[in-house]
Amino acid sequence: MEKSEFTFLPRQKDEDITIHDDSYDEDELKALIRRLNLKVTSQRLLILHALCEGRRHVTAQELYEKIAKQDSSIGFATVYRFLRHMNEQKFVTEVRMGGLPARYELTPKSHHDHLTCSDCGQIVEFENKQIEALQEKVAKQFGFSLNHHVLELYGVCPKCQATKASGKK
Amino acid sequence: MEKSEFTFLPRQKDEDITIHDDSYDEDELKALIRRLNLKVTSQRLLILHALCEGRRHVTAQELYEKIAKQDSSIGFATVYRFLRHMNEQKFVTEVRMGGLPARYELTPKSHHDHLTCSDCGQIVEFENKQIEALQEKVAKQFGFSLNHHVLELYGVCPKCQATKASGKK
DNA sequence: GCCCAAATTGAGAATGATTATTATTTACTT
DNA sequence: AAGTAAATAATAATCATTCTCAATTTGGGC
Numbered sequence: 001m002e003k004s005e006f007t008f009l010p011r012q013k014d015e016d017i018t019i020h021d022d023s024y025d026e027d028e029l030k031a032l033i034r035r036l037n038l039k040v041t042s043q044r045l046l047i048l049h050a051l052c053e054g055r056r057h058v059t060a061q062e063l064y065e066k067i068a069k070q071d072s073s074i075g076f077a078t079v080y081r082f083l084r085h086m087n088e089q090k091f092v093t094e095v096r097m098g099g100l101p102a103r104y105e106l107t108p109k110s111h112h113d114h115l116t117c118s119d120c121g122q123i124v125e126f127e128n129k130q131i132e133a134l135q136e137k138v139a140k141q142f143g144f145s146l147n148h149h150v151l152e153l154y155g156v157c158p159k160c161q162a163t164k165a166s167g168k169k
Numbered sequence: 170m171e172k173s174e175f176t177f178l179p180r181q182k183d184e185d186i187t188i189h190d191d192s193y194d195e196d197e198l199k200a201l202i203r204r205l206n207l208k209v210t211s212q213r214l215l216i217l218h219a220l221c222e223g224r225r226h227v228t229a230q231e232l233y234e235k236i237a238k239q240d241s242s243i244g245f246a247t248v249y250r251f252l253r254h255m256n257e258q259k260f261v262t263e264v265r266m267g268g269l270p271a272r273y274e275l276t277p278k279s280h281h282d283h284l285t286c287s288d289c290g291q292i293v294e295f296e297n298k299q300i301e302a303l304q305e306k307v308a309k310q311f312g313f314s315l316n317h318h319v320l321e322l323y324g325v326c327p328k329c330q331a332t333k334a335s336g337k338k
Numbered sequence: 339g340c341c342c343a344a345a346t347t348g349a350g351a352a353t354g355a356t357t358a359t360t361a362t363t364t365a366c367t368t
Numbered sequence: 369a370a371g372t373a374a375a376t377a378a379t380a381a382t383c384a385t386t387c388t389c390a391a392t393t394t395g396g397g398c
Contacts, residue, residue, distance in 0.1 A: 118316060128307055135320075144284055144324035144326055146324040149320065151304075151318065152319045152320075153313070154319075155313035157311075161314060
């Protein structure tokens with residue numbers, strides 16, 4: 001069985017639920033919703049579908065618009081509410097930057113860090129083993145045993161740098 | 170001359186302006202405002218005074234309320250505007266957490282990161298030049314120009330490790 | 339000190355993201 | 369299938385922050 005990139009955390013010994021990037025099973029999604037102690041509704045399934053197949057790091061608004069194409073009767077409060085539930089139970093991870101709208105992604109199975117553009121909010125994911133090794137070293141230095149970490153880099157992406165350079169009067 | 174904890178960044182070769190925690194000079198504050206290419210006004214001086222003498226990590230609202238006691242005619246747009254200027258030029262650092270209002274502190278002279286014990290909450294501050302160099306490298310790799318970063322390590326401190334080992338239920 | 343252009347201000351309106359309210363509909367238990 | 373607690377859509381409300389703009393203040397020359 002081929003495993004995909006995302007697992008809905010928190011992972012539990014026996015009942016890991018893994019969602020495949022491109023194809024996934026309606027029943028898996030339903031199981032996931034029940035695991036949150038919520039009722040299965042068509043709206044929640046739509047939101048999950050959109051989250052699974054779309055690009056990562058979407059805003060609530062973007063998700064809403066995408067879903068509205070299929071079901072124009074959905075309300076955005078529903079999207080926000082469900083995202084909040086998912087975030088509280090760590091099934092999605094919320095990333096906030098400056099005053100920009102929050103972005104959400106299915107909580108990735110393997111950790112990565114973020115490089116965020118402070119102008120447009122674009123997020124680049126990266127992983128750097130050297131940095132992680134140094135983090136371990138720092139922790140050891142102070143006698144700590146390390147559990148996890150948050151590393152967020154903020155800067156200006158190439159596109160926004162270009163825009164600034166040309167648009168400057 | 171005794172140096173205090175804060176320096177208004179960006180530090181420049183010849184004209185570092187250092188503000189003392191408890192006592193500071195009106196002229197220093199004026200020089201600081203001019204360095205931002207702004208005009209000196211009583212409102213801006215009040216805001217700086219409040220920032221200097223107050224505790225760190227205040228919200229714009231808290232600052233506004235504190236200042237309003239001395240000058241009830243001040244508008245909060247003025248506070249927000251000035252904080253934005255200061256933040257853009259790195260004289261204050263904005264910290265955002267969840268959807269909560271932003272908090273501001275005078276940019277500390279030396280950057281540090283946090284190593285936090287997830288059991289007792291103890292925080293150890295550290296600085297690691299190697300990690301920062303690697304961060305720059307990652308940013309460059311993606312064409313980003315880096316502004317700042319947040320690195321938080323979470324683990325268990327030596328004391329709590331000992332407690333756990335002995336006090337195991 | 340006085341003048342004036344340009345910068346700054348306060349008040350309140352505007353904005354944008356997110357949350358609360360509520361009347362109605364829907365999902366799950368028995 | 370029926371009852372009930374939860375979920376929904378629509379919309380109003382909220383909250384932080386920014387914008388607008390008329391009135392005031394600042395700083396650089398005279």
